[in-house]
Structures are given as structure tokens and as C-alpha cells.
């Protein structure tokens with residue numbers, strides 16, 4: 001049996017779907033999404049074809065960072081449900097063949113967490129050392145803050161004891177001190193707790209911040225001796241407790257540093273990492289109508305262990321960060337996709353969803369998702385992308401893209417029957433509102449974006465070479481075109497994407513192929529013959545794309 005035929009290393013061929021229970025589906029009409037509501041919508045996800053859910057934080061929270069400020073790592077936010085509801089969700093998801101991963105946010109707690117309340121009581125409190133304190137005046141750290149609109153330092157003076165605590169994010173999110181073995185034990189217990197309830201892994205928040213204790217601690221001796229040894233420990237613990245549980249890390253760093261977070265080519269630290277570099281390059285390529293930046297990002301990925309995997313994405317719940325582009329490149333993307341100040345945030349990102357950024361042009365929207373699902377790696381989508389939801393800019397923060405899911409054209413987009421004032425945030429208004437963009441209408445429409453997503457996902461699942469294979473960018477003469485080939489085992493997929501508005505004809509030449517081979521379109525009907533030297537001329541519309549399976553003589557694959 002080949003490994004692609006089993007669930008082993010399932011993440012290599014997965015399709016991930018991120019959602020926040022709070023904004024997905026309200027089943028008890030109190031205005032807040034809940035676990036029973038999500039359970040009711042699992043069949044939408046099965047129908048779509050995704051294979052793994054990533055649940056954003058659903059723990060008790062002080063709600064200063066949309067759930068990323070946790071007050072009890074073992075609890076469930078009572079507005080969303082109970083432990084019983086979580087277990088029902090996991091059980092029902094597994095029954096439908098869906099895996100479930102959950103956010104692990106242990107770089108920090110809420111300042112309302114009982115551990116921090118204890119910690120700040122006195123310098124000799126038993127919990128004092130669970131956080132990072134310093135008594136001397138901190139240096140200027142204004143260049144290190146993550147949220148420059150709210151913070152100007154990563155240290156906050158706590159009046160009671162006259163010392164400063166570390167907070168890499170908001171001041172309401174004090175950093176845990178992972179140099180303290182008691183904290184490390186507790187983190188292991190948290191991992192153990194949720195895995196015991198049946199989850200399939202974690203999306204690990206802010207990994208570099210969690211591990212980086214250098215330069216933030218007052219005493220050299222307090223630093224983690226080897227941060228990566230600690231990450232290896234967490235992974236080993238997860239491996240012991242689960243069968244194929246994953247750590248999908250948020251590590252927005254250059255590729256060479258990301259490689260370290262995989263554990264180099266040993267692959268014994270993070271199982272997966274988001275490809276932030278590829279995501280940012282995609283937008284630069286789109287802005288320019290030039291596939292070059294994306295091609296360079298993809299070929300610039302370091303070699304990893306076969307088990308390690310990139311998670312590809314074009315949008316997530318945060319700002320569309322452009323922090324790894326140069327200032328000029330960033331301005332190009334801003335000019336193309338978010339020229340107004342209210343679309344931008346922290347001078348580095350956009351608080352928009354994809355369709356409005358592309359002016360609602362269905363050709364370009366489909367082009368981008370065709371790319372996403374045909375690039376090497378594991379595609380990750382954010383709820384609402386499958387129907388082309390827009391953002392609500394009036395929210396004025398990262399929450400602009402976290403509006404309620406749009407199920408129907410009815411009140412509150414079918415998300416809740418409660419009064420609008422009780423919802424977690426506004427439903428999108430205007431041209432991307434539920435009247436125009438919703439699941440109910442699109443599920444029966446053969447030409448809808450949702451139907452297109454289903455097709456992309458179904459075809460992708462038939463092409464394990466996309467998740468598993470070797471990847472190469474093929475030479476061809478058009479700067480606007482990305483031609484890439486993914487090959488693995490006896491399968492090969494040639495994908496062509498034209499990022500420009502002009503139609504082109506792409507000459508392709510496939511090594512080792514001859515006139516007995518064919519190129520079979522996977523997204524539309526059609527085949528293209530190759531000549532005796534494996535060559536063909538493939539036409540593409542402006543913003544056109546093709547997925548072409550390289551078919552060997554006598555194939556038994558369904559085409």
C-alpha cells in the first residue's frame with residue numbers, strides 16, 4: 001500500500017478550514033455562534049470537501065483580543081457551549097471524516113487569568129515566576145511592538161509591585177515565562193487535555209515569541225537554554241499522546257529561520273507552518289501581473305523533511321500582512337488592493353478580504369483560488385472564502401474580516417435569529433452583504449464560487465502530487481504566467497496560471513514525455529496532445545488557468 005492511500009501523514013494532503021465558533025452559526029438565538037450551530041453546519045463543510053477544521057480560540061476569555069486572551073486554558077467559553085458540546089463536535093466531525101485542530105495560545109494569558117492575578121499580587125507570590133518581570137526601567141522597545149496602534153512598549157509597569165511585566169502583544173496579554181519548568185509542565189497538561197478529548201492537533205500561536213526568551217529576561221540564566229529543544233519536547237509529547245497529531249505553527253519569519261522551526265530536515269519540531277512569504281509574494285505578483293515574485297518565493301522554500309508541510313493561504317483572520325515585502329513593494333500592493341487609509345493597518349497590512357481587493361472580478365478571484373489549490377502545500381481557507389465574502393471596513397480593525405458567516409439572504413445572513421445588536425459584530429453590508437453573497441443561493445448554482453471551490457477541492461484530492469510531490473517552475477516566455485509541475489509517484493500535474501489580462505499561448509515541454517502522453521484538463525473537458533518531444537502549445541485567456549494532468553499510456557486514473 002502506498003502512503004497516499006492511507007491516513008498516515010494526513011496533513012500532507014489535507015484541506016484546512018479555519019473558523020471562529022463565535023461567528024459561524026448561532027443555534028440558541030442568543031446572538032453568539034455556538035458549538036451546536038457548528039455541528040449543524042458540518043455537512044456544509046463535508047460538502048465543500050475540506051478535511052480538517054481549525055477552530056480559533058473558544059476558551060473563556062476577557063475578550064480584549066477576540067479570544068486570544070485566555071482566562072482558562074481548560075475551559076470552554078460558556079457563550080459558545082460546554083465541554084459536552086465540544087466533545088459532540090469532535091465526535092460528529094470525526095464521524096464525517098473531518099479532523100479538528102484547535103488554537104494553542106500559550107505565549108501569553110489574559111491579564112484576567114487567575115495565574116496572572118496571583119503573579120501581580122507580590123514579588124514573592126508562588127505564581128510570580130510564571131510571568132516575566134523586571135524591576136529596572138526597560139529600554140525603548142517601541143520598535144518591537146506587534147500592535148503599534150495600541151502599544152508603545154512590550155513592558156508595562158504594574159503599580160502594585162512597581163515592576164514591569166513583558167507583553168509581546170497587548171498589555172492585557174502578559175507573556176508566560178516558559179523558562180519556568182512549572183509553566184512548561186502546565187503547557188504539556190493543556191496539550192494533553194485537549195488531545196485526550198480527541199482533537200487532532202494544534203494551530204500554535206506566535207511560536208517565535210513563545211520560544212524567544214533572549215533579550216526579554218533580566219537574567220541571562222533565566223533564558224531557555226535551547227528553545228528548539230523545548231519545541232521538540234512539545235512535539236514528542238504530542239506524538240506520544242496522539243496518532244498523527246499535528247503542530248501547525250504561526251511563524252512569520254524568513255524561510256531559513258522557518259526551517260529551524262521544522263527542526264531542520266529532521267522534521268521533529270513543528271509539523272506544518274504557514275507560508276507567509278509565499279502569501280505576500282502572491283499579492284505582489286497579482287498587483288504587478290507578473291508571476292516572478294511568486295515563482296521566486298516558491299522555489300526559495302528550503303528543503304524540509306518529507307513529513308513537514310507548508311500551509312498555503314491567501315487570507316486569514318488577521319490583517320493581510322505585507323511585512324516581508326520591501327517598502328516599495330508594500331506600497332505597490334497597497335496601491336493595487338487597499339489604497340484608502342481605512343483599508344490599512346499598522347502600516348504593514350490590509351484588513352480586507354480577497355474579492356473586494358480584486359474589484360469583485362470573478363476571473364481574478366477564481367484565478368487566485370485555482371492557484372491556492374494547485375500550489376505545493378496544504379491549502380488553508382478562512383470561513384466565508386468559499387462564497388466570496390467581503391469585509392466590513394466600518395469595523396476599523398482586524399475584526400473587519402471576522403463578521404458573521406453568511407448562510408442565507410435573510411436577517412443576519414441566517415447566522416442568528418437574535419436582534420442585530422446582540423451579534424458579535426455587524427453582518428457585512430453593501431454589495432458583499434448576505435443579500436448577494438450567501439451559501440443557500442450558491443449551493444444550487446452550478447456557476448457559483450462555492451461550486452467552483454467544490455470542484456477545486458475534489459480535483460485536488462485526486463492529485464496527491466500537489467501535497468506530496470516535487471515541485472518545479474517551468475520555463476516559458478510570458479512574465480505574467482506561472483507554469484508549475486508537481487510530480488509524485490506515477491502522477492504529475494501541470495498547472496498554468498495567467499496573472500495578466502492579455503490572452504497568451506504557453507509553450508510547454510515536458511521531459512520524459514512523448515506523443516503517447518496526453519494532457520488532460522481537470523477543471524474543464526478537454527485533452528491536449530503532446531508531440532514526440534513532449535511539447536504542446538496551451539492557450540490561456542486573460543487571467544485564465546488550466547490544471548493539466550500528464551497522462552501516461554494505459555493509465556487507470558479517472559480523468
Ligand code: NOJ
Nearest residue numbers: 065068105169205206318
Ligand atoms: C496571532 C493571532 O493570529 C492574532 O489574532 C493574535 O492577536 C495574536 N497572535 C496574539 O495571540
